[in-house]
Amino acid sequence: xxxxxxxxxxxxxxxxxxxxxxxxxxxxxxxxxxxxxxxxxxxxxxxxxxxxxxxxxxxxxxxxxxxxxxxxxxxxxxxxxxxxxxxxxxxxxxxxxxxxxxxxxxxxxxxxxxxxxxxxxxxxxxxxxxxxxxxxxxxxxxxxxxxxxxxxxxxxxxxxxxxxxxxxxxxxxxxxxxxxxxxxxxxxxxxxxxxxxxxxxxxxxxxxxxxxxxxxxxxxxxxxxxxxxxxxxxxxxxxxxxxxxxxxxxxxxxxxxxxxxxxxxxxxxxxxxxxxx
Numbered sequence: 001x002x003x004x005x006x007x008x009x010x011x012x013x014x015x016x017x018x019x020x021x022x023x024x025x026x027x028x029x030x031x032x033x034x035x036x037x038x039x040x041x042x043x044x045x046x047x048x049x050x051x052x053x054x055x056x057x058x059x060x061x062x063x064x065x066x067x068x069x070x071x072x073x074x075x076x077x078x079x080x081x082x083x084x085x086x087x088x089x090x091x092x093x094x095x096x097x098x099x100x101x102x103x104x105x106x107x108x109x110x111x112x113x114x115x116x117x118x119x120x121x122x123x124x125x126x127x128x129x130x131x132x133x134x135x136x137x138x139x140x141x142x143x144x145x146x147x148x149x150x151x152x153x154x155x156x157x158x159x160x161x162x163x164x165x166x167x168x169x170x171x172x173x174x175x176x177x178x179x180x181x182x183x184x185x186x187x188x189x190x191x192x193x194x195x196x197x198x199x200x201x202x203x204x205x206x207x208x209x210x211x212x213x214x215x216x217x218x219x220x221x222x223x224x225x226x227x228x229x230x231x232x233x234x235x236x237x238x239x240x241x242x243x244x245x246x247x248x249x250x251x252x253x254x255x256x257x258x259x260x261x262x263x264x265x266x267x268x269x270x271x272x273x274x275x276x277x
Contacts, residue, residue, distance in 0.1 A: 164202070190258075194255050
């Protein structure tokens, strides 16, 4: 069966248009870097098809011509993990979702270039205030072994990553609670780098959680009255989650201080009751 593959020029252009970063707004991982060999480089990026390159593939659209399938309009640049992710669940990761990812990532890459060297403190402070609302939630306040629901904890971290990258803070039902701008709009390069570091730590939280569930270091049970029964089989795991969240809030508090924004972010904030995330 023939495949409508991208040519090298299309692949390179897709990568360059997003600054060689994964287009998934929950990832944004850099996909290219140096090898030890001074003449070599490493690439973990993939030019993925939005509509499959051949019949039977994910999101295949029979209405497209062969030329349209292998055109740049049908491509999206992703890291290898996200490329596999979107093809494993083509219903959840629809063509419309992938086109939105592509648009957001290209816009973020352009903003990083446009904002280079130009600092707008007023706009930056408003974005930081929005981020402060994203962190003002129990997922960044309660010790790990006092979580009311592990699944809600994971979803809260995911929502925070999305909010920082896209500027849209969403409720559990998907509705937008607050709307601002993502971290790519920050004109202060220092704050942008610190928010990038926070984004890396947030992704590490999600990846470690997913690994813990797969290896049964965290055993998930049933849910009753918005409380989920669970068992943490690795006691050091909770300490790692708490230290990582403390580091996130430490970095963010530094940004708030530099921006002249009053903040009381610290971890943990002990509570005597369970709250919706």
